[in-house]
Amino acid sequence: MRPTRLLYVENDSALRRILGEMLGQSKELEIIGSFGKSETALDRSLVRKADVALIDFALDQNGLNGIELGIALRNINEYIGVVIYSQHSVSQMVSRVPKAMRSGWSFFDKSAEMDLVDYVEIIKQTSTGKGNWEKFSAAEVEDKETQSSIYFQLTPRQRSIMSLSAQGKSAQDVAEQLDLSYSYVRKELSRAYAVLLPETNPSDDLKTAAVLKYIDLMRMS
Secondary structure (H helix, E strand, C coil): CCEEEEEEEEHHHHHHHHHHHHHHCCCCCCEEECCCCCCCCHHHHHHCCCCEEEECCCCCCCCCHHHHHHHHHHHHCCCCEEEEEEECEEEEEHHHHHHHCCCCEEEECCCCCCCHHHHHHHHHHEEEEEEHHHHHHHHHHHHHHHHHHHHCCCCCHHHHHHHHHHHCCCHHHHHHCCCCCCHHHHHHHHHHHHHHCCCCCCCCCCHHHHHHHHHHHHHHC
């Protein structure tokens, strides 16, 4: 059985050399291309030959990031597996990949504790279409359900008041538009802030933070 053909893309030249040398020790892998920039990785002849690509998420700021590059590779070779790794948390990255394209995608955090066998396992598994994206997709769904629960903890009146606040209207403006008393609007705003921001510091700008939180909830709904 031939080794798994791997494209490796990492903009840190020192890491690319060190990890490349380590991956090259495995008889189960064959690195057919090692690149420091996204544009050089889009060699159509190599991409069509590759089984999987290992890509750092944070590439050249003036080029594609790792996920954008993975999508571009998939547009050339629909069967290529894509492994994204990053020094930042990868738990939310799956949401950036189109749902119809998520099969064969894996994500993991960079870690000095990973050894060759760990890399080989995730690379080979992903090359067969068995990525770990579902693990993070489930986390994404759970997070959306949690956020949705927060939204519906607000009463319809509180949602109306927060919607107007999000438009930049003052409490007095809201009271006049909804034909409510100013004191009532102030009380409902305080109650809405408590729902939207259960953990706050005395120094926090509650109005701004609550409005931003409400806007985020509206985008997810």
